[in-house]
Amino acid sequence: MMKKKMVQKITISALLVALALALSVAERLLPIGALIPVPGVKLGLANVVTMLALFYIGARGALVVLVLRCLLGGLFTGITAMIFSLSGGLLAFAAMLALKQWHARAFSIFGISIGGAAAHNAGQIIAASLLLGQNLYTTYLPILLLTGLATGVITAAAAGALFIRLEKSGVISRYFPDAHLMMTAERKRA
Amino acid sequence: MKIRLGDILLAAAALAAALLLLFVRAPQDAPAVAVVLRGGEEIARINLQNPETEEVRIDEPGIVIRIEDGRIRFEASSCPDQTCVHTGWLSRAGDIAVCLPNEVIVKVEGGETDDIDVVAE
Numbered sequence: 001m002m003k004k005k006m007v008q009k010i011t012i013s014a015l016l017v018a019l020a021l022a023l024s025v026a027e028r029l030l031p032i033g034a035l036i037p038v039p040g041v042k043l044g045l046a047n048v049v050t051m052l053a054l055f056y057i058g059a060r061g062a063l064v065v066l067v068l069r070c071l072l073g074g075l076f077t078g079i080t081a082m083i084f085s086l087s088g089g090l091l092a093f094a095a096m097l098a099l100k101q102w103h104a105r106a107f108s109i110f111g112i113s114i115g116g117a118a119a120h121n122a123g124q125i126i127a128a129s130l131l132l133g134q135n136l137y138t139t140y141l142p143i144l145l146l147t148g149l150a151t152g153v154i155t156a157a158a159a160g161a162l163f164i165r166l167e168k169s170g171v172i173s174r175y176f177p178d179a180h181l182m183m184t185a186e187r188k189r190a
Numbered sequence: 191m192k193i194r195l196g197d198i199l200l201a202a203a204a205l206a207a208a209l210l211l212l213f214v215r216a217p218q219d220a221p222a223v224a225v226v227l228r229g230g231e232e233i234a235r236i237n238l239q240n241p242e243t244e245e246v247r248i249d250e251p252g253i254v255i256r257i258e259d260g261r262i263r264f265e266a267s268s269c270p271d272q273t274c275v276h277t278g279w280l281s282r283a284g285d286i287a288v289c290l291p292n293e294v295i296v297k298v299e300g301g302e303t304d305d306i307d308v309v310a311e
Contacts (some may be wrong), residue, residue: 034272034276037202080212080290081208088202099196099200102196105196106194106195106196107194107196107197108191108192108193108194108196108197109191110191110193110194110197111194111196111197111200111201114197114200114204115200128288128290132230132293132295133230134286134288134295134297136286136288138211138284139284139285139286141207141208141211142207142208142209142211143208144213145204145207145208145211146204146205146208149204149205150199150203156191157191160191164191165236183191
């Protein structure tokens with residue numbers, strides 16, 4: 001019989017994958033390609049889910065959620081889009097994990113999110129360049145850094161507000177076993 | 191949600207890098223040449239200073255490329271995102287526009303040529 005914690009983790013992870021997929025579909029409704037003409041640029045709301053997993057489940061769980069989200073998303077969008085999704089997602093994951101290790105000291109959720117967004121865009125440009133055999137970096141790197149900055153701030157604001165709510169309402173303590181409360185300071189009572 | 195030092199440094203670094211790259215571009219001496227690639231193969235090469243054509247049409251996926259005043263751009267495309275069209279005019283060496291779904295690339299080469307001009311024996 002599986003331990004309750006295990007069942008909880010599996011269920012929550014599945015829920016997060018579904019959430020990430022839903023967000024990916026929802027953000028495609030926004031014509032951000034008209035504002036910023038870079039192939040594959042997007043708001044990156046799914047990064048909020050990756051951050052949630054990273055903060056409250058752990059690196060391994062977050063990676064599983066990410067890969068599953070990309071693979072399942074690929075079933076709807078096709079192989080090419082899946083490759084871009086994976087390359088962006090994995091690089092974003094690596095960046096966010098690296099920044100999070102220094103989280104409490106140097107970076108807040110804003111820094112983590114900006115790093116993740118920029119890395120996500122970079123991963124997509126890398127994939128596009130390799131796929132086409134062209135040097136897309138020199139043209140797209142500046143705008144990719146700037147959009148990473150912008151979308152990073154936006155997703156951080158959304159994620160931060162969400163995480164604070166989840167922590168305060170007790171959702172994290174109840175459904176995320178072993179999670180530390182990252183956003184609300186744990187005050188010591190006398 | 192407090193903003194921390196690392197955030198500021200990261201944002202500043204990204205901003206600085208972006209601005210730096212925007213101002214470091216290939217100097218234009220030689221006439222610029224635009225190349226249109228489809229599926230990785232070159233289908234058109236146009237001298238932007240003295241263009242032979244004003245328009246390149248690829249009927250099969252429905253793409254129209256326009257050349258005007260030493261510039262080139264995707265004018266129309268059948269792709270859903272229209273990223274290629276929104277990239278706008280390309281004129282400087284290194285400028286590139288890509289239509290991923292249709293596998294069409296328009297890029298501007300120019301400045302120094304990589305070809306060997308003379309071989310001394």
